[in-house]
Amino acid sequence: MNPSRVLRYAVGGLGVGLIGLGAWLVAAEPAPGSVLVWLAGALVVHDGVLAPLVLAVGVLIAGRPERGLWRGALVIAGSVVLVTLPLLLRPGPPPNPSALPLPYGRNLVIVLAAVAVGAGLLHLARRWWWRRSQRRVGTDS
Numbered sequence: 001m002n003p004s005r006v007l008r009y010a011v012g013g014l015g016v017g018l019i020g021l022g023a024w025l026v027a028a029e030p031a032p033g034s035v036l037v038w039l040a041g042a043l044v045v046h047d048g049v050l051a052p053l054v055l056a057v058g059v060l061i062a063g064r065p066e067r068g069l070w071r072g073a074l075v076i077a078g079s080v081v082l083v084t085l086p087l088l089l090r091p092g093p094p095p096n097p098s099a100l101p102l103p104y105g106r107n108l109v110i111v112l113a114a115v116a117v118g119a120g121l122l123h124l125a126r127r128w129w130w131r132r133s134q135r136r137v138g139t140d141s
Contacts, residue, residue, distance in 0.1 A: 066123050073119035077112050084108045 026035050057074065061067045088104055 066126060069119055069123055069126070073115050077115050080108065080111050080115070 026032050029035050061070050064070065084104060085108075088108070
C-alpha cells in the first residue's frame with residue numbers, strides 16, 4: 001500500500017470520525033431541531049448565494065493577467081466578512097458589552113476599502129513595473 005493511499009484513508013477516517021462527533025453533539029443538544037434548521041439555512045445560503053457568487057467572480061477574473069492578486073484580495077475580504085458578519089447580524093444587544101464596543105459595520109467597510117485600495121495600488125505598481133521593463137527591453141535590442 002503506497003503512502004498516498006494510507007494518507008487518503010487516514011484523512012477519510014478522520015473526516016468520518018468528525019462527522020460522527022458532530023452528529024453526537026447535535027443529538028446531545030437540548031433543542032437539536034434548531035441546530036438542524038440552522039444547518040439547513042447555512043446549506044441554502046452557501047449553495048444558493050455564496051457558491052454562485054464565487055463562480056461568477058471567478059469567471060469575471062479568469063482572463064485577467066493579475067488574477068492571482070485579485071483572488072488574494074477576495075480571499076482576504078471574504079475572510080474578514082466571514083469573521084465579522086455573525087457579530088453584525090446577531091439580533092439584540094451583544095451578550096457581552098465589550099464584544100462590540102466599536103462601530104463594526106463602519107469598520108468592516110473601511111477594512112474592505114483598504115483591501116480594495118491596496119490590491120488596486122499593487123496592481124498599478126505591477127503594471128508600471130512591467131511597462132518600464134518592456135521599454136527597457138525594447139531599447140536594449
